[in-house]
Amino acid sequence: MIALPADPMLPRLFDVLKVKRELADTFTLELKSDGGGFGFQAGQFNMLYAFGAGEVPISISGDPGKPGTLVHTIRAVGAVTEAMGRLKPGDTLGVRGPYGTPWPVEQAFGDDLVIVAGGVGLAPLRPAIYQALANREKFGRVSILYGARSPEDILFRKELEQWRGRFDLEVLVTVDRVSGNWGGNVGVVTKLVAKAGFDPMDTTAFVCGPEVMMRFAVDSLEKRGVSTDKIHVSMERNMKCGLGVCGHCQWGPHFVCRDGPVFHFDEIAGLFSVREL
Amino acid sequence: MVQIDDLGRIIDEHPFFRGIDAKLRALLVGCAANERVEAGKYLFRQGAPADSFYLVRHGSLAIETHAPGRPVITVESVGEGEIIGWSWLVAPYRWTFDARAVTLLRVLSFDATCLRGKMDADPVLGYEVLRRFVPVMGQRLAATRLQLLDLYGKQKG
Ligand SMILES: Cc1cc2nc3c(=O)[nH]c(=O)nc-3n(C[C@H](O)[C@H](O)[C@H](O)COP(=O)(O)OP(=O)(O)OC[C@H]3O[C@@H](n4cnc5c(N)ncnc54)[C@H](O)[C@@H]3O)c2cc1C
Numbered sequence: 061m062i063a064l065p066a067d068p069m070l071p072r073l074f075d076v077l078k079v080k081r082e083l084a085d086t087f088t089l090e091l092k093s094d095g096g097g098f099g100f101q102a103g104q105f106n107m108l109y110a111f112g113a114g115e116v117p118i119s120i121s122g123d124p125g126k127p128g129t130l131v132h133t134i135r136a137v138g139a140v141t142e143a144m145g146r147l148k149p150g151d152t153l154g155v156r157g158p159y160g161t162p163w164p165v166e167q168a169f170g171d172d173l174v175i176v177a178g179g180v181g182l183a184p185l186r187p188a189i190y191q192a193l194a195n196r197e198k199f200g201r202v203s204i205l206y207g208a209r210s211p212e213d214i215l216f217r218k219e220l221e222q223w224r225g226r227f228d229l230e231v232l233v234t235v236d237r238v239s240g241n242w243g244g245n246v247g248v249v250t251k252l253v254a255k256a257g258f259d260p261m262d263t264t265a266f267v268c269g270p271e272v273m274m275r276f277a278v279d280s281l282e283k284r285g286v287s288t289d290k291i292h293v294s295m296e297r298n299m300k301c302g303l304g305v306c307g308h309c310q311w312g313p314h315f316v317c318r319d320g321p322v323f324h325f326d327e328i329a330g331l332f333s334v335r336e337l
Numbered sequence: 338m339v340q341i342d343d344l345g346r347i348i349d350e351h352p353f354f355r356g357i358d359a360k361l362r363a364l365l366v367g368c369a370a371n372e373r374v375e376a377g378k379y380l381f382r383q384g385a386p387a388d389s390f391y392l393v394r395h396g397s398l399a400i401e402t403h404a405p406g407r408p409v410i411t412v413e414s415v416g417e418g419e420i421i422g423w424s425w426l427v428a429p430y431r432w433t434f435d436a437r438a439v440t441l442l443r444v445l446s447f448d449a450t451c452l453r454g455k456m457d458a459d460p461v462l463g464y465e466v467l468r469r470f471v472p473v474m475g476q477r478l479a480a481t482r483l484q485l486l487d488l489y490g491k492q493k494g
């Protein structure tokens with residue numbers, strides 16, 4: 061019998077193992093397939109298909125060193141992501157991927173590493189954090205700078221607290237607004253860039269969050285003296301094929317699904333502040 | 338008692354005045370005092386005369402605002418190495434926020450009347466102080482704009 065090439069548009073079926081409520085509108089799905097593990101690189105995404113609702117791109121938020129299960133952290137913002145929020149253990153989800161460019165963790169070996177995340181943007185960066193921690197001795201200083209809307213919106217709070225307890229890691233968290241009891245930082249995440257203890261001359265930075273936040277974060281990294289060829293950002297555009305075929309995710313000369321989502325800031329600096337794109 | 342030399346050293350070491358000319362620093366020392374505020378106490382209150390400005394040496398404080406019938410909102414936190422207060426620079430010299438010590442706080446305070454007098458009398462000092470204030474004010478304005486955008490809220494489709 062001749063084996064037909066697998067159709068790249070055909071999703072693989074995964075079972076929902078666990079659903080973890082992270083925040084009021086955000087949850088993490090742990091998925092497993094009969095067909096074995098799921099290797100990926102930090103920063104890559106999958107096209108997730110919720111049957112009867114539709115397909116959307118979602119970054120992988122698990123540990124690339126543990127490919128046995130597939131982990132996605134999702135914020136419910138519309139029809140498809142809300143349908144995913146209703147999934148229970150034992151339900152099925154279609155998965156195509158992994159797609160896209162990774163965070164260049166290994167290229168950053170030898171440098172200080174600064175990770176700047178805003179809101180649910182911490183999810184696509186978590187695999188890079190796991191990979192950096194698994195190779196901790198290969199970096200100088202490692203800083204995680206995280207901004208959320210309010211203390212109730214801090215994603216992966218327990219993990220951030222654990223990381224903050226390590227002696228070889230700087231973790232700074234800030235929130236945009238507070239009413240009530242909070243002894244931590246209040247203010248935008250860019251302020252943390254000014255505070256963090258890295259050496260700008262030898263620093264690689266990974267930035268992920270809402271676009272405006274990334275623009276300002278890059279700005280403050282540049283102000284500290286980090287070279288733009290060592291700043292990497294993760295972009296989001298609506299997607300259909302995820303394969304660089306349909307053109308749905310076109311952004312200037314780039315297809316975000318194929319040339320991104322992780323871009324070298326230098327590649328896209330010109331597009332970054334163009335309002336119409 | 339904190340000696341004049343110590344005040345000069347504190348000014349020198351604080352990022353806000355780092356590298357300031359010794360002559361100008363000596364003028365600043367004449368208006369400076371070391372202060373300590375317990376956690377939970379207020380450094381200043383909204384509406385009160387803005388008669389000082391502060392270099393934060395240790396600890397952190399919350400800049401708060403309130404409206405009747407609503408919970409107090411913290412708009413920003415300020416910590417070690419930062420400064421607090423510019424209402425002393427602009428008439429009618431009244432604080433527009435509350436500043437509450439979140440932890441034990443050590444600050445160097447500057448008497449506003451004294452400092453404004455010296456800045457008027459010596460434009461070199463006046464320029465030097467303003468030159469250092471303006472970028473901080475710019476950063477705070479940009480930060481406030483970002484906060485207003487509610488970056489992490491859901492986009493409207
Ligand atoms: C490469 C890539 C990686 C992504 N990774 C993740 C991830 O790890 N976790 C995650 O939760 N999402 C992620 N997203 C975003 C996710 O794909 C969208 O939120 C999803 O497509 C929305 O589909 P929907 O049908 O639920 O909502 P839609 O009906 O498409 O949108 C509903 C409303 O939500 C708004 N909206 C759409 N996208 C976003 C967004 N990203 N943030 C805020 N509001 C939005 C729309 O403007 C609209 O008002 C990623 C996107 C890309 C391109």
Ligand code: FES
Nearest residue numbers: 300302306307317
């Ligand atoms: S989603 Fe089809 S080209 Fe990118």
